[in-house]
Amino acid sequence: MAITKDEIINSLTEVKPNILFETNEHRDELTIIINKKDILELCKFLKEDIELEFKLLEDIAGVDWARRKNRFSVIYHLFSLRHNFRISVKTDVDECDCSIDSISSVFKVANWQEREVYDMFGISFKNHPDLRRMYMPEEFEYYPLRKEFPLMGIPGSNPIPKK
Amino acid sequence: MGLEASLGENSFFATTVDALVAWSREYSVWPMPMGISCCAIEMMAAGDPKFDIARFGSEVMRFTPRQCDLMIVAGTVTNKMAWVVKKIWDQMPEPKWCIAMGACTSSGGMYRSYNVVQGIDQFLPVDVYCAGCPPRPENLLNALIQIQEKIGRSKAKDFPNKLPELKIIQNAK
Numbered sequence: 001m002a003i004t005k006d007e008i009i010n011s012l013t014e015v016k017p018n019i020l021f022e023t024n025e026h027r028d029e030l031t032i033i034i035n036k037k038d039i040l041e042l043c044k045f046l047k048e049d050i051e052l053e054f055k056l057l058e059d060i061a062g063v064d065w066a067r068r069k070n071r072f073s074v075i076y077h078l079f080s081l082r083h084n085f086r087i088s089v090k091t092d093v094d095e096c097d098c099s100i101d102s103i104s105s106v107f108k109v110a111n112w113q114e115r116e117v118y119d120m121f122g123i124s125f126k127n128h129p130d131l132r133r134m135y136m137p138e139e140f141e142y143y144p145l146r147k148e149f150p151l152m153g154i155p156g157s158n159p160i161p162k163k
Numbered sequence: 164m165g166l167e168a169s170l171g172e173n174s175f176f177a178t179t180v181d182a183l184v185a186w187s188r189e190y191s192v193w194p195m196p197m198g199i200s201c202c203a204i205e206m207m208a209a210g211d212p213k214f215d216i217a218r219f220g221s222e223v224m225r226f227t228p229r230q231c232d233l234m235i236v237a238g239t240v241t242n243k244m245a246w247v248v249k250k251i252w253d254q255m256p257e258p259k260w261c262i263a264m265g266a267c268t269s270s271g272g273m274y275r276s277y278n279v280v281q282g283i284d285q286f287l288p289v290d291v292y293c294a295g296c297p298p299r300p301e302n303l304l305n306a307l308i309q310i311q312e313k314i315g316r317s318k319a320k321d322f323p324n325k326l327p328e329l330k331i332i333q334n335a336k
Contacts, residue, residue, distance in 0.1 A: 136278070137243055144277060153277025158242045161249040161286045 003083040005030045008052065016045055029086060036091040040101045043089070046078060047106055054078040054087060060113040062121040066147040071095040072123055093123055102128040120145040181318045189315045190220040192307070195231035195255065197248060199238025202265040202297040206237045209300035219307055228254040233310060239267040240280045249286055258322045260314070262306050263289045266296040
């Protein structure tokens with residue numbers, strides 16, 4: 001039982017009229033672009049709607065656009081096992097208010113994925129149960145995938161043992 | 164059956180303690196397999212019957228550092244992992260040797276990056292560097308032979324004749 005992109009868009013506008021969104025299609029993949037305040041509600045809708053059932057959160061990605069006004073993007077890749085259908089949800093995060101609602105109350109797996117985004121970009125997730133660094137040491141002060149971070153790191157920030 | 168049969172019952176050798184100890188160390192090098200990434204697969208291949216590291220007396224891969232003479236660091240050492248490698252190295256008893264296996268371990272390799280140690284000789288005394296990405300098992304055996312030659316040349320005065328100072332590592336709790 002396949003589902004079409006129009007059906008998703010229609011059911012979203014019908015059930016959640018308060019969520020403003022744009023759509024984008026590239027290589028047959030649908031992207032929904034929304035404001036960051038609606039992310040929790042949208043993810044909950046996509047997961048729990050009986051027609052859609054996007055039950056699998058495949059990944060959360062961050063993007064640093066460097067000079068853009070809303071500097072960061074956070075992209076959620078969702079997958080519907082029932083319809084064999086992929087969708088991405090894209091939101092923008094500004095550098096001044098570098099935070100977004102955590103969706104780990106909806107998807108358990110988002111716990112670690114959000115920690116990874118926090119580790120690499122410094123985007124803090126509100127109401128996250130355990131927001132610690134994922135890969136870098138706890139005492140590391142920088143965010144390595146931000147554009148201003150030099151390739152070889154900042155000397156002394158990530159120490160190795162002495163000889 | 165062997166030498167003892169042809170030499171007879173009351174025969175003896177005259178040698179130095181240094182030579183005897185070095186000879187016995189040389190052919191019983193017990194490796195610590197510090198397999199961190201893909202080089203570890205080639206290290207395992209060196210242990211299989213085709214390449215057979217047992218020909219050199221090194222088939223006893225010990226998974227506790229307290230029983231090892233040789234650390235084979237096989238894989239990319241990140242800054243976070245470096246502390247673990249160093250901790251294991253410190254637990255190995257003297258005398259001990261180290262092979263840096265593969266490009267990543269020797270120089271950082273293709274990971275010219277903020278989180279990979281650019282050569283483990285920054286924090287470990289490396290004896291033999293083994294080139295390749297990953298090196299063939301023959302290449303690792305060659306490195307082992309070079310280590311054996313080095314051990315064969317060693318004398319008792321090369322090693323510190325006292326116990327190292329113990330640093331007791333306690334948990335933060």
